[in-house]
Amino acid sequence: MSVLEAGAGLVFMRVGSHAGETLDEIIERKRAEVAQVGHAFWGYGGLNCHPRTVVQPYAEDVARQGGVVRLCLEEVPPSRETYWAEDEPAREWSIDGINFKPLPPGIRVTGSRYAFVITDLREQSFELSLTNARVAAGPSRGRLGAKYVEPVGGRVDKAVLQVEDESGEIEPGGGVQTVPISFVADLYRPYAVFLR
Numbered sequence: 001m002s003v004l005e006a007g008a009g010l011v012f013m014r015v016g017s018h019a020g021e022t023l024d025e026i027i028e029r030k031r032a033e034v035a036q037v038g039h040a041f042w043g044y045g046g047l048n049c050h051p052r053t054v055v056q057p058y059a060e061d062v063a064r065q066g067g068v069v070r071l072c073l074e075e076v077p078p079s080r081e082t083y084w085a086e087d088e089p090a091r092e093w094s095i096d097g098i099n100f101k102p103l104p105p106g107i108r109v110t111g112s113r114y115a116f117v118i119t120d121l122r123e124q125s126f127e128l129s130l131t132n133a134r135v136a137a138g139p140s141r142g143r144l145g146a147k148y149v150e151p152v153g154g155r156v157d158k159a160v161l162q163v164e165d166e167s168g169e170i171e172p173g174g175g176v177q178t179v180p181i182s183f184v185a186d187l188y189r190p191y192a193v194f195l196r
Contacts, residue, residue, distance in 0.1 A: 043112025
């Protein structure tokens, strides 16, 4: 199933420089982690993609139906970035937020409370229409992506979405209609984890 095909599951996220690294450096490091370990952890924060209550159950549902959830990354230029983090690396990870174990050798995540577990990080450019994608899990489930994801600089900069056929719903007043995707990765079981 392609990223934009009706029924496709995805997580949208805005990315840029983080904890003293440029996006290019992060991409290079994550690709090296995938090559060495078989997967990488892509750090993030915020509750709208909570590992246990949103991402894991959604990704398991998609997997049961034979699908793959893809992480779709919109690159934010440095001049428009609004989030900065310390470069303190996580030392442990957990599937449930209770039972933690050391990070696998070769995996490094900085300045993040959670992480998506990814494989096959690749450059892939396309426009993701938020007018034919809906929030697929969590308290805002069913809400049109264009009415959920906020413009760059807003609080909602990531979302678990499902692509649907054109809904025809347009956000009046110039909401976020499409977002330019620069990179895509596949989520890998357990899909999202807690860090500390």
